[in-house]
Amino acid sequence: MEYPTLKLVFDRKNVASKTRRGLVQIEVMSERKRKWIGTGVRLYAEEWHKSRMVVKRLDADVLNENIRTQIEMIQNWVNELRRRKEPFSFEKLSMFLKGVTESDDFIGYVERRIEERPEIREGTRKAHRKLVRSLQQFGRIVFFADLTKRNIMAYDEWLHRQPYVQTTIHSYHKYLKIYIHDAMRHELLSEDPYVSVKIERGKSATRKYLDEGELEKIRKALIPHASLSQVRDLFVFQCFTGLAYADLANFDFTKVVERDGRYIVHDTRKKSDEDFYIVLLSPAVEILKRYDYVLPVITNQQYNLRLKAVADYAGLEKNLTSHMARHTFAGICINNGTRIETLAQMMGHTDIKTTQIYAKIFNKTVESAFDELEKKLK
Numbered sequence: 001m002e003y004p005t006l007k008l009v010f011d012r013k014n015v016a017s018k019t020r021r022g023l024v025q026i027e028v029m030s031e032r033k034r035k036w037i038g039t040g041v042r043l044y045a046e047e048w049h050k051s052r053m054v055v056k057r058l059d060a061d062v063l064n065e066n067i068r069t070q071i072e073m074i075q076n077w078v079n080e081l082r083r084r085k086e087p088f089s090f091e092k093l094s095m096f097l098k099g100v101t102e103s104d105d106f107i108g109y110v111e112r113r114i115e116e117r118p119e120i121r122e123g124t125r126k127a128h129r130k131l132v133r134s135l136q137q138f139g140r141i142v143f144f145a146d147l148t149k150r151n152i153m154a155y156d157e158w159l160h161r162q163p164y165v166q167t168t169i170h171s172y173h174k175y176l177k178i179y180i181h182d183a184m185r186h187e188l189l190s191e192d193p194y195v196s197v198k199i200e201r202g203k204s205a206t207r208k209y210l211d212e213g214e215l216e217k218i219r220k221a222l223i224p225h226a227s228l229s230q231v232r233d234l235f236v237f238q239c240f241t242g243l244a245y246a247d248l249a250n251f252d253f254t255k256v257v258e259r260d261g262r263y264i265v266h267d268t269r270k271k272s273d274e275d276f277y278i279v280l281l282s283p284a285v286e287i288l289k290r291y292d293y294v295l296p297v298i299t300n301q302q303y304n305l306r307l308k309a310v311a312d313y314a315g316l317e318k319n320l321t322s323h324m325a326r327h328t329f330a331g332i333c334i335n336n337g338t339r340i341e342t343l344a345q346m347m348g349h350t351d352i353k354t355t356q357i358y359a360k361i362f363n364k365t366v367e368s369a370f371d372e373l374e375k376k377l378k
Contacts, residue, residue: 003078003088004030006071008053012036016045021137024048026071028093035090037074037097039067040107040142059154062140106144107135109188110179121273121350131175134159147180147193156199166202173199209327212335214316215239219283221314228313230296231306233287237295238325239332240284242347245300245322246270253293256280269348276348330355 009027016022021042028035041063047056053067054060077096081088114120114128135141138158140151155176159169173194183189210218219236223229238248247270257264263280280288288295298306300322307320318324326347333343344355 001085001087002031003082004028004093006075006078008067008071009036010043010048011045016043016048018044018046020044022048024054024067026074028074028090030088030090033090035093037070039070040136041067041139042137059140062154066140066142066146105142106147106179106183107132107142109144109183110135113179113182123269123272123274123350127171128175128178131172131179134172135176144183144189147189149193149195149197152176152193152197166200170199170201208318208321208324209331210239210316210318210324211331214314214318215328217314217316218310221310223310223313228306228309231298231303232310232313233290234295234298234303235307235310235320235322235325237284237287238322239328240281241265241278242276242326242329242333244269244271244326245303247276248295248322249297249300251295253288272348272350274348274350276346278346 005028007027007029009025010016011022012025013022021044024039024041024043026037026039028037041054043054043057047054047060049055054063057063074093074097077093078088081092110128111132114125114132120128135155138155140146140154156169156173159172164172177194180189180192180194184192215236218232218239221232223232234248237243238245241248243251247267250270255265255267257266263285265278265280266275268275304321307322311318311320330343330347333346334340338346340352340355344352347355349355
């Protein structure tokens with residue numbers, strides 16, 4: 001009776017390089033048939049050695065122990081088959097691995113729960129899938145047993161070595177906590193590794209925007225090139241609608257409702273799947289008429305690239321971006337007395353705290369309130 005042999009295989013598909021990671025897999029071979037089992041470890045080419053396994057990483061010892069544990073687990077199962085004189089089959093192996101995965105594989109659990117949870121929107125699912133990718137790249141949190149305070153702190157250190165700001169790092173920890181607590185509710189985990197671990201939220205980057213004078217310079221700039229003029233019009237349209245690039249690219253005037261002489265847009269944001277509600281202001285309608293109500297289409301990359309040239313023609317030193325237009329819209333609204341709750345609906349924010357950030361930036365309304373108070377006190 002033949003039993004399988006096991007060995008480690010790195011980068012079976014030959015994709016690993018200095019900038020791209022390859023997989024570490026366990027190869028199971030029996031009667032000239034093979035099955036490859038992922039270990040959850042991904043490495044750059046220089047981080048793997050045939051005999052020493054993971055090298056040139058601070059967490060090499062931990063990853064090597066993780067890999068050894070996995071291959072030993074399968075080898076012990078094969079030894080048990082041999083002891084019982086039971087025949088081996090790849091179907092039996094799959095059933096064994098499925099049982100192990102369901103009980104021990106935390107990343108697999110997170111992937112499944114992201115798709116299963118009915119209460120989260122598609123935009124949230126996309127954000128949570130980024131957590132899965134980061135855990136796979138980190139490599140030290142694969143199984144439930146890996147959820148220790150030590151590994152949480154190591155994950156935090158790894159996140160800090162990535163090109164992330166503190167608010168993004170905090171978000172990754174927040175998402176990870178969600179699935180840890182979810183697993184605890186399902187009695188798959190007994191202790192919360194985040195107990196006594198404090199992760200700083202950090203401060204959001206200051207939102208960049210145009211004031212009314214700068215926006216007027218953009219609108220009146222003499223731009224001789226048709227393609228740049230179109231980019232300017234798209235930017236101004238964003239400034240008076242608050243649409244993010246993804247929603248601008250998806251804008252369809254045939255879905256706009258006309259009521260009492262006003263054009264009303266009630267749609268769903270691509271990013272968050274959250275509803276937003278706006279009325280098209282006259283500057284936005286003027287631009288739509290210019291293009292027979294069908295806006296030009298341009299990629300986000302080309303759009304932001306050409307906005308730099310638009311800024312030059314307008315005599316502005318600011319680095320224009322498509323998202324700056326959205327912030328400018330928020331400024332126009334707040335400085336003209338729009339309530340935060342109303343602005344949140346206009347912009348399709350899932351959390352009003354996001355909208356409240358604008359209130360801290362645009363203080364013209366506050367200044368006006370003090371001016372009115374001063375008049376009454378005189």
